[in-house]
Amino acid sequence: MKITTLILIALTSLLTGCGETKKEIVIGYIEGLSGPFANVGEMGLRHLELEVDAVNERGELPEGMRLKVAPFDNKTNPQEALLAFRSALDAGVDYVFQGNSSSVALALSDAIGKHNQRNPDRQVLFLNYAAVDPALTNDRCDKSHFRFDADVDMKISALTDYMASREDIKSIYLINQDYSFGQAVSRAARSMLQEKRPDIKIVGDDLHPIGKVKDFSPYIAKIKSSGAKAVLTGNWGNDMTLLIKSAKQMGADVDFYTFYAGAAGGVTVIGESGIDRVYQITTWHSNANAETKSNARTYADRYPDAPESLYYSSIRRAVRMLEKALIETGSSDVDGIRSSLSSMTFTDDTGPISIRPDNHQLLQPLYLSKLISVEGMSEMVDVERTGLGFETIVEIPAENTRLDTTCQF
Amino acid sequence: MEFFLITLLNSLSYGLLLFMLSSGLTLIFSMMGVLNFAHASFYMLGAYFAYQTGLFVGFWPALFLAPLLVGLVGAATERYGLRAVHKFGHVAELLFTFGLAYVIEEIVHLIWGRAPVDYRIPESLDFTLFTLYQTQYPAYRAFMMLVSVGMLIALYFTLTKTRIGMIVQASLTHPDMVQALGHNVPRVFMLVFAGGCALAGLAGVLGGNMFITEPGMAFAVGSIVFVVVVFGGMGSLIGAFIASLLIGAIQTFSVAIDLSFVDVVSALGISVDPDSFWYGGLSITISQTAPVLPYLLMVLMLIIRPRGLMGTRES
DSSP states (O other), rough: OOOHHHHHHHHHHHHHHHSSSSSEEEEEEEOOSTTTTTHHHHHHHHHHHHHHHHHHHHHGGGGGOOEEEEEOOOOOOHHHHHHHHHHHHHHTTEEEEOOOHHHHHHHHHHHHHHHHHOOOOSSSEEEESSOOOOGGGGTTOOOOEEEEEHHHHHHHHHHHHHHHTTOOOOOEEEEEESSHHHHHHHHHHHHHHHHHHOSSSSEEEEEOOOTTTSOOOHHHHHHHHHHHHSSEEETTHHHHHHHHHHHHHOOOOEEEEETTSTTTTTTHHHGGGTTTTTOOOOOOOTSSHHHHHHHHHHHHHHHHTTTSSOHHHHHHHHHHHHHHHHHOOOOOOOHHHHHHHHHHHHETTEEEEEEEEOOOEOOOEEEEEEEOOOOOOSSOOSSTTTTEEEEEEEEEEGGGOOOOOOOOO | HHHHHHHHHHHHHHHHHHHHHHHHHHHHHHHHHHOOOOHHHHHHHHHHHHHHHHHOOOOHHHHHHHHHHHHHHHIIIIIIHHHHHTTTTTHHHHHHHHHHHHHHHHHHHHHHHHSSSSOOOOOOGEEEEEEETTTTEEHHHHHHHHHHHHHHHHHHHHHHSSSSHHHHHHHHHHHHHHHHHHOHHHHHHHHHHHHHHHHHHHHHHHHHHHHHHHHTHHHHHHHHHHHHHHHOOOOOOOHHHHHHHHHHHEEEEEEEOOBBBBHHHHHTOOOOOTTTTTTTHOOOOOTTTTHHHHHHHHHHHHHHHTTTTSOOOOO
């Protein structure tokens, strides 16, 4: 009895004490893989697998380490996400990737923060590639959370700068999903427009239940009767495509300023009717420069049957910066990776990018782009094989996207 | 005026689609006393079958084939499933349909995946029918209404004017007598169940490409269909019709009303501080509560008139 206990103690100390360098590093992809946003979850998984395979192929990680992706379904629900996080811990996950739904991200960020406090020798990092509620890098920030997308305030700030320069915009209609993210979009848009162009009238400000509305025609009827010529929406997934589908069917004569028009089937639904009328504000788009075009083609070659095109530069940047941190620290010790990431600079396809040490937000150029027809333009890349693609209207340098933060780690 | 007319048309087309779904459910209930929890799953099957058969034969044949296939699945469900558990009473039947809804959803996951499928409106119907003031009205919505109304008339005549309808009606109230007269009552049950499922399937064929075809679509409409049936009165076709149109109208029109409790009290001269604890709850507008209103209505109906609008049963 005593001997076995001794052996057990010896073994566990071997596993924990000397286990700083692991051969296999597991990335837990905790995302909605069923339910109304399953298509967006599957799209992110394809992005992640492409990048992880590329890291393993390069084989530059120290001591023969390899990355592995383990997907967990959170049903786009905070409670389910916490359960999925438990299973992810059991599966040996060190890095959690999540992005769809800020309410899920807030729950995960809290849970991971608490977990790290209670388990100093079993740290987990949260690499957030799309949840853009500003709270995550302000009031409710956590030192284990890193955001690789730009938050709502950064995007709305860039978008309203452009709108302020457009003299022809007289009125605007806001329509967003009714949860922390959509409310943040509506709040930011109202306050920033008020500041930059007080003469623009906000003729509508709708919040609709997320993932529940299957027929947006009543909302479109409302938009039409308001007389607005521009609609600003942060909707994503089917809430985005169904909104534009209804607008198209009812012949709504409005411009759309969006966050996610280029993602997950959006352009397929929008079609020709969106030419010169659909704008998006993103951290990346396929026609930004020669390198982004080639990356978009790589994705299309790898997934010829996928319904979407390359969209998340954030996933690519998160994986590549993690790779760099692993190489630089030469170990899989999560504490070391966190401090390495905290102030990392990196050069990706849109130029130099860096993580802010004070709130762990990635600073990167933002692009305001417009949907155009790229038919017959061999140098331009289209989205979702539609013959339509995005064209840069304004490029905002990384440093100009820096906003004040209330974050204190 | 433009807004009112367009919204009215939208609410009509939505209400009629709801009726197509709930008519089958209420028919099955009045005949067999079973609330079919899997009813919305047959709606989903209709959409998926139409998508799949449409890939091979096009939309128009699929419009007939898909409900037929759903009807066959419904008949098999009644013949080999419900009839077997019937002897254990209503609770067993209820649980059977409850489980069936999950089984169908998982089967759909396995065959078509978890993401929405690309089931589109056929090109021959993808045009603008007319323009009302400045709003275009899509032809497909009008087509949806046309099919629903056609179905309503056909159903009415079948039930009241044909021999088979009379046997069905007689089996509703006097099954033993009908049996004694030499009719095969279990087969009538199977027929009604299959017919109800086929109606749900037809609604799926039309609703699937109008809105979206995904594994969650059964769950999304499932609860609202029950509201229609309970509100209209269990087993009453006319009740289901009125309730469908009413709930369709409530859901579409309430979206337009941006009035909140804060607006109401501020009209009375009381101002609510935006930073106060209650502001979040009080500033919710009616348009934000649109999805909850039908359920609220059902609760009210159950309190005031438990048998529903046109229902005949008290319990």
